Each structure stands twice: as structure tokens, then as C-alpha cells.
Amino acid sequence: MTDAAESEAGAVPSSDFAGVPDAFQRLWTPHRMAYIQAGADAMRADCPFCAAPDKTDADGLIVHRGQSCYVLLNLFPYNSGHMLVCPYRHVATYDLATAEETQEMAELTQTAMRVLRSVSRCDGFNIGMNQGAVAGAGVDEHLHQHVVPRWASDANFFPIIARTKALPQLLGDVREAIAEAWPA
Numbered sequence: 001m002t003d004a005a006e007s008e009a010g011a012v013p014s015s016d017f018a019g020v021p022d023a024f025q026r027l028w029t030p031h032r033m034a035y036i037q038a039g040a041d042a043m044r045a046d047c048p049f050c051a052a053p054d055k056t057d058a059d060g061l062i063v064h065r066g067q068s069c070y071v072l073l074n075l076f077p078y079n080s081g082h083m084l085v086c087p088y089r090h091v092a093t094y095d096l097a098t099a100e101e102t103q104e105m106a107e108l109t110q111t112a113m114r115v116l117r118s119v120s121r122c123d124g125f126n127i128g129m130n131q132g133a134v135a136g137a138g139v140d141e142h143l144h145q146h147v148v149p150r151w152a153s154d155a156n157f158f159p160i161i162a163r164t165k166a167l168p169q170l171l172g173d174v175r176e177a178i179a180e181a182w183p184a
Contacts, residue, residue: 048075049086049142061171063178064111069104071112071182073175078148080169081120081178083112086144093131097143105145112147115181122149 052060052072061073063083074082085108087101094102109127116122126148130137 047090047139047142049084049139049144050090052086053088057179058172058175061175063115063175064108064182066104066108068098068101069108071108073171073178074146075171077167077171078126079150079154080167080174081116081122081149083116083147083178084144085109085112085147086142090141091143092141094129094143101143109145109147111183115178115183116147116149119177119181120149120151123152124150126150 052062053065053070054060055062057063057065061075062070063073064071068089069085069087071083071085074084085105087097087105089098089101091097091101097105113125113127116125127146129143129145130140133140
């Protein structure tokens with residue numbers, strides 16, 4: 001069909017679509033709007049990473065408590081076993097963290113990878129930090145590093161067709177398995 005024939009038939013020609021095709025894949029995460037709409041002030045007043053250590057490990061989803069940092073499960077995981085490594089201290093960015101905090105974050109990240117390989121037999125990882133709201137940090141005032149396990153078969157049609165992410169394990173079960181496997 002020509003553009004004129006498509007227009008007459010009620011179809012919009014592809015040349016009228018917004019944007020220009022490029023090599024980027026898009027990951028739409030509408031569930032993160034809760035963080036964005038709450039705003040930075042709400043996160044400063046009620047920081048989830050400051051509150052978690054005051055809870056029991058099960059209630060705070062904490063899998064390990066270190067000296068200056070701790071590890072917990074992400075409440076809104078991208079995959080089962082998605083962990084966050086956080087300093088106890090409320091500090092916004094990596095460059096403001098102490099040498100002790102950055103060293104322990106690195107060590108806990110390595111341990112998290114080893115534990116996830118053991119517990120879930122994952123094939124790889126996404127590891128990273130989003131520094132600041134503009135960079136995608138949902139909680140931008142408290143430093144945290146993501147450790148996301150990945151499997152060769154973890155992508156399927158659910159996120160695309162049904163806007164649903166299949167997570168095969170409950171958070172409590174994942175937390176318990178990881179905490180039990182964490183070296184003493």
C-alpha cells in the first residue's frame with residue numbers, strides 16, 4: 001500500500017510515527033513512577049534504606065549485615081534474587097562514601113555474586129549504580145548498588161505481551177535461601 005492508500009484506509013503511514021528508529025532497546029518500567037511521583041523530599045523523610053536496618057532481617061528483606069554496609073533484596077526486583085548493597089550511612093553518591101564503605105560494598109558485591117551462583121545457578125549478572133534521579137535512581141539520596149542475577153533463559157514474552165515480569169520465587173523464600181548460603 002502507498003502512503004496515500006494507507007491514509008484513505010484509516011491507517012497511519014509509518015513515516016508519520018514519532019521518533020526515528022535507532023539501535024536502542026527500550027525498557028519501559030511504569031512501576032517506578034511511584035518513586036518518581038513521591039519526589040525526593042518523600043524519600044529524604046522516609047528513606048527505605050535507612051529504615052530497613054531497624055527492622056528484622058525478614059521484614060527488611062536483609063540477607064547480610066556487615067560493618068558499614070548491608071545487603072537486602074530489592075522490593076521490586078527485575079529478577080528473583082535482585083539484591084542491593086547499601087551503606088548504613090545516608091549518603092547520596094559513590095564519591096561521598098568513605099573508603100571503608102566502598103571497600104565493603106565491593107566485597108559484599110563479590111560475595112553476593114558467589115552466593116547467587118550457588119543458590120540460583122545464574123549465568124551472569126547486571127551490576128550497577130544509578131547516581132541521582134536524572135540517572136534513574138529511584139531512591140537517589142541513599143547510595144545503593146544493584147546485583148541482578150541473569151539466566152540465558154530469563155527473557156520471555158510476558159514483559160512484552162502482558163506487561164508482567166514472571167518471578168518464580170517469593171521474596172521471603174529468596175531472602176531465606178540467600179541468607180542461609182551467605183558465608184559467616
